[in-house]
Amino acid sequence: MTVTVKWGKERITFDLPPPHTPLLAIRQSLADYTHLPPEAFKLIHAGAVMKDDAAPISAYGLHPNSVIALIGATDPRQPRATAQAPSQSERSIIATIQTELHAVRTSLSPDVDSFLLDPTDQREHARLGELLLQSLLRLDGITAEPTWEQARRERKDAVREVQSMLDRLDNAWATRTTTAPV
Secondary structure, three states: OEEEEEEOOEEEEEEOOOOOOEHHHHHHHHHHHHOOOHHHEEEEEOOEEOOOOOOEHHHHOOOOOOEEEEEEOOOOOOOOOOOOOOOHHHHHHHHHHHHHHHHHHHHHHHHHHHHHHOOOOHHHHHHHHHHHHHHHHHHHOOOOOOOOHHHHHHHHHHHHHHHHHHHHHHHHHHHHHHHOOO
8 A cells, every 4th residue: 555756757666655645644754765855845635735734635635546746846856966966067176176176186286285394485485385375265165055065075175275285385494484583
């Protein structure tokens, strides 16, 4: 004894609960399945909108093999982004972050390490500091949606790494200038 819910082109089949079950139970199950908030969609059966979540499903004439239409704000044909599978846009943002960080690691990190061994060249300090600041500004310009946890984490880690490199550079220069004879 099942009921079918049509959601776009998708068909969701579930067991028909007892007649005294409130509509809210079905709405919550569908919300869990679709990842939509319960208030974000309407349920329609036999041409009538099922509005009263406290009413038993028998009040709506649901019976085995009934068909309910779920009308929601999200198109079921679009893949849902999850923590395990970032959306295409999120993957693109992550790739941009990783490209920036790779450029810093390969082109600036060796120069910073060399400078730290002998922090005496003011022009080199200024050059490296400027390039690291430019990298931080590029990372700062990357916008990740609040729901893109992986992209936000990647950006945060990249900013920390570049900022740490800049801090080491500036600390070496400050130490050199405060300990150098006048």
